[in-house]
Amino acid sequence: MPELSETYACVPSTERGRGILISGDPKSNAILYTNGRSVIIRYLHKPLEVSIYGEHAYQATVARFSPNGEWIASADVSGTVRIWGTHNDHVLKKEFRVLSGRIDDLQWSADGMRIVVSGDGKGKSFVRAFMWDSGSNVGEFDGHSKRVLSCAFKPTRPFRIVTCGEDFLVNFYEGPPFKFKQSHRHHSNFVNCIRYSPDGSKFISVSSDKKGVIYDGKTGEKIGELSSEDGHKGSIYAVSWSPDSKQVLTVSADKSAKVWEISEDGNGKVKKTLTCPGSGGVEDMLVGCLWQNDHLVTISLGGTVSIFSASDLDKGPLSFSGHMKNVNSLAVLKSNPKVILSTSYDGLIIKWIQGIGYSGRLDRKENSQIKCFAAVEEEIVSSGFDNKIWRVSLQGDQCGDADCVDIGSQPKDLSLSLLSPELALVSTDSGVVILRGTNVVSTINLGFPVAASVISPDGSEAIIGGQDGKLHIYSVTGDTLKEEAVLEKHRGAITVIRYSPDVSMFASGDANREAVVWDRASREVRVKNMLYHTARINCLAWSPDNSMVATGSLDTCVIIYEIDKPASSRVTIKGAHLGGVYGLAFTDDTSVVSSGEDACVRVWKLTPQ
Helix, strand or coil: CCEEEEEECCCCCCCCCCCCCCEEECCCCEEEEEECCEEEEEECCEEEEEEEECCCCCCEEEEEECCCCCEEEEEECCCEEEEEECCHHHCEEEEEECCCCCEEEEEECCCCCEEEEEECCCCCCCEEEEECCCCCECECCCCCCCCEEEEEECCCCCCEEEEEECCCCEEEEECCCEEEEEEECCCCCCEEEEEECCCCCEEEEEECCCCEEEEECCCCCEEEEECCCCCCCCCEEEEEECCCCCEEEEEECCCEEEEEEECCCCCEEEEEEEECCCCCCHHHCEEEEEEECCEEEEEECCCCEEEEECCECCCCCEEECCCCCCEEEEEEECCCCCEEEEEECCCCEEEEECCCEEEEECCCCCCCCCCEEEEECCEEEEECCCCEEEEEEEECCEEEEEEEEECCCCCCEEEECCCCCCEEEEECCCEEEEEECCEEEEEEECCCCEEEEEECCCCCEEEEEECCCEEEEEEEECCEEEEEEEEECCCCCEEEEEECCCCCEEEEEECCCCEEEEECCCCCEEEEEECCCCCCEEEEEECCCCCEEEEEECCCCEEEEECCCCHHHCEEECCCCCCCEEEEEEEECCEEEEEECCCCEEEEECCCC
């Protein structure tokens, strides 16, 4: 069976104008965040070790470790909370429908018995606290009229719960059973985050009015504020206390993070302003933070995670990033160690090094969306939704100058002839365009709806797949195509065609879940009955030694077939990517890389059968 050797994780889903609440477990040094329907567990000291929980039926919003670190409670936009094990295949313990709308924050009580959640209640209750084993309510939470963005449990007895939200209020509840005690109106905008200090003596609320207010942990009375001197110039989205309860970390839309000293009388002054690396654009706004042991973690709107050292604030941060959206294509460069480029349709190109992981983002001067993508050592070629084909030179980790050509209609597929990469074949709805560099040398209407295409490495042959499932083989002479043969075997629209590395075969996949391997010389079927997916095939890759072909499908699986064996002796990687597999490539004869809807990239090691 193939085994998972590396996961290059996605970054947290972010939303402009909203903070995100990440959490961690100080004992194992793990952090938790959500992206789509997945909850991601990462270890700050082991970047390639990632565990992903994908059992939510709706988009997950927040997740927290229980105080003993054995359980995780995660919540989603439907108002459901799932409680599952940190280890052993994440076995589900309980599931409760808690609110009638999206859950924005969730906290465990220090004894691990109770959970409080807050969020949107569609006019009903915005906050609920319940026993984690039975789901029974432990109090009434009146006093809010709009969505409650954050909640916190006092970590010491007597227990208290504090909440804050879009009605500019901070509410204080005593219990259990919890009852409304008092309400504060010290903020003049959304109150984004509220947190108790680890010793329970104080709590702090931060708001889009750029203020932070500190309260007495036991009585709920206001005792101080974060100083406005050297304060944040934008909305403060999140706050996290130091383990000794004497300092807090805040992050803001002004693209900075600040460490504050909190005095005994409850006032805070800036100790250090941390600036995160970035280009200074909107995506560098900071929306989430966590103080865990010696690590100060910040997260930007663009998904960059920066880790500072609390004991050495002058030291630059360790930063890493990843994709936030569906990773729709992969390319492997012929280098040692192997470099993998992955793209998502929001225009991000990320460089990974096999065995090391994240190696940087390739910033293009024109950040257009990416639909089709191909790469060779010195150049990447991409097309978006703007009818343009972009050619960008690659210089190490940087993108050089970009040239583009408008081909007049939407590109459906893009293929380079590898021996002379200036020659490219682009298919559109009704035909193909042949490019040399950024010059259109010919636009050919083929008279049938085109679905996929490929050009041979020497540029002498093109195979065009139609919506009708037929494969048309053309010889390329100069700027014209001459039809040589039509192959009929598929029963659905062709989705992908790829030549084998030695060009003796080619493989095609269709929307009707079937793949076929053909002999190029005789044009006969080499491997038949490759019908083991349960949904459309999105991508296909050959191993470098021509002995295997891998297919990836909407059904979340990757299937690897050996050319010299019947299709029934296949190897299947089940559930490779939640939501479907969209990119596939081999880095060597025993490693296959896949990417998908869950915004992750994974490397699988194939063991000999």
